[in-house]
Amino acid sequence: MSAEFGPSVPFPHIGDNVTTCMRKGLEPSPAIYDPLGLVDPVKRDNLLQHLKPHEEIPHGEAHEDIEFYRILITPRPWPIKEYGWLVQNHIAAYIRVLIQRSKQDPNPFWSKRVAFIDSWFLESWVHDYKEFEAKPEMVKFKGSGYEGLASGLIPTDI
Helix, strand or coil, X not given: CCCCCCCCCCCCEECCCCCCEECCCCCCCCCCCCCCCCCCHHHHHHHHHHHHHXXXXXXXXXXXXXXXXXXXXXXXXCCCCCCCCCCXXXXXXXXXXXXXXXXXXCCCCCCCCCCCCCHHXXXXXXXXXXXXXXXXXXXXXXXXXXXXXHCCCCCCCC
């Protein structure tokens, strides 16, 4: 179901799915986003310059942000039956990108109540839950790393 606006109300939605944003005071772009379109050469050159110092580091051993872009720009045979080259680390790196974007002013997300769950935190939480099931009194949330993650105090590098 889409929103209906009168003729005097500007259309504030960008997109028509879960990632729809409300942007106050901004006109939606008339351009159609093409994820397979040509990349701006300046942006590409900036990205390649950013990745250049990490060329000597073997694939899979660099920082997750570097690996994220390495994977995306490495040519692959297309189509292939298995797409196993995009893994959790890439999703985690993109979540960090979204966290950085959420700190911008104006915020690009429609609500200040958007929450991002760090995938490594979630993985640890699932792992530690098994210990909690066995001995609930031995697992502490208060004063642990979980409390810092849940309150947004760590990690400090994003």
